[in-house]
Amino acid sequence: MTIKGKVHKYGANIDTDAIIPARHLNTSDPLELAKYCLEGLDKDFAKKVEPGDIVVAEENFGCGSSREHAPVSLKAAGVAAVIASSFARIFYRNAINIGLPVIASPEAVLAIKGSSQVEIDLEKGLINVEGKSIKTRPFPEFVLKIIEAGGLMNLTKEMVKNSKL
């Protein structure tokens, strides 16, 4: 799977209140959540983001609450992947579980400029940017299993079925 898109670059410690403020958590409708995506950081983000765009940030992206609404709102807003120097752990799990690719690569974050076009090859773990090809750590096996199953719930469904045999 290849993802190609333009970049929205931000700093470190982008918390879940910045990604989707709690006042909008009285719904779990993805399209509703998409309207307020990154509102706490960049008021115009929801207007300027286009399907396939890539969000890039520095350390500890997604820190704070466990709200899955955060990756859901990014995905529903059209964001195809997030590249960050590092991720907060709950956000990382949540993103994988709902099928939003998240790639931790400090090297790529350094290389990517606000105006860059980025290409990500998920299978090979490659990020192509500014004429460079950056190798990232491939997903651990269990994560691949979740992705292969099409998300954690599909895997769970299989497991529930198998346990009933």
Added chain:
Amino acid sequence: MAQTITEKIIAKHTEENQAKAGSIVSAKVDLVLANDITAPLAIKELEKAGIKTVFDPEKIALVPDHFVPNKDIKSAEQAKLLREFAAKQKITNYFEVGRMGIEHALLPEQGLVKPGDLIVGADSHTCTYGALGAFATGMGSTDIASAMALGETWLIVPQTKLFNYRGKKRDWVSGKDFILYTIGQIGVDGALYESMEFTGDAIENLSIDGRLSMCNMAIEAGAKNGIIAPDDATKDYLKGRVEGEIDIIKSDEDAKYVQTYDINVEDIELQVALPCLPSNSKGVSEIEKTKIDQVIIGSCTNGRLEDLRTAAKILKGKKVAKSSRLIVIPATQNIYKQALDEGLIDIFLESEAAVSTPTCGPCLGGYMGVLAEGEKALATTNRNFKGRMGHLNSEVYLSGPAVAAASAIAGYITSPEDID
């Protein structure tokens, strides 16, 4: 091989009875938690996957606390979804308004947390329960839906950082000050993916309420869990709440830690974290005179009885500054009732504070004290991210209950020592 308490608890919940830092395991869970924000998503996921029953209706806790009593029609719909799911699945630990409290204060109080348990919750502050010697960690709704269906979850066994607190703490200093100080030292990603284990004589001498505040904020350093080995104080707390033998698990003496911090608590002054990160903590004496529009005493960090007692001691016979407002929110119905019996609520009302029924409310900018543009709040909560409590251009300072109560009287951030 020598193991940490976290490794031991996780190992106990795996089929292979093994868990080494860095390895990926599938672990059985003792309790799965969700609230009125995160459960609706989990319930939808279960429905979408066609999963009709949960693994064990007695091992799921559903607590409507964030926007409950319902703040608006949308949150009423979410609470209703939760209520109907609980009834249909015959969930025994569903806590309706009037019996509920903020989840992380409520579950320990209700005896749903035991040392050695493995607990997952769709709320990042699930790590609170480590204070009773359990392994507890927050996850998202899909993870929780899966755990509700299977009774197990996958985990990467974390490595551990050990924090050794020694010495005698200063007057008014609480567990909140210990943890704000520590996060100030290591930063908001200082323990990312790791376990924070708190130990030392200063922890042994710390109340259970204080320990709960500390483990509550482990996530604010990015940690997977916070944990304190159970001791006599833990056993006393569990008496009357939990039946049967208590499993006392501790780290082996030669367990491996990635890092050990030695902290002399005599160095820890009352702390205040400046906007917009919990790691911006400083001693209260170093804070410039900062006018405060609103003070909140409550939340899963500091809405417990000890916190209310501390606040009442300072507020007794005093009034909240005319330029400020104080909102006190006991974290559970039982805490509320006990505060009433002890006369604490009277003291708050006499001091012209507003007292609310248990709810997360203002902690996440939901309701019951949302901030306007430019306003500053001092709160005993755990997060001061930009816009956390209301308008994007409002600010939150964090502290323990002593500084919060003193500041409500003064109208600016100050220490109880400065209130006569």
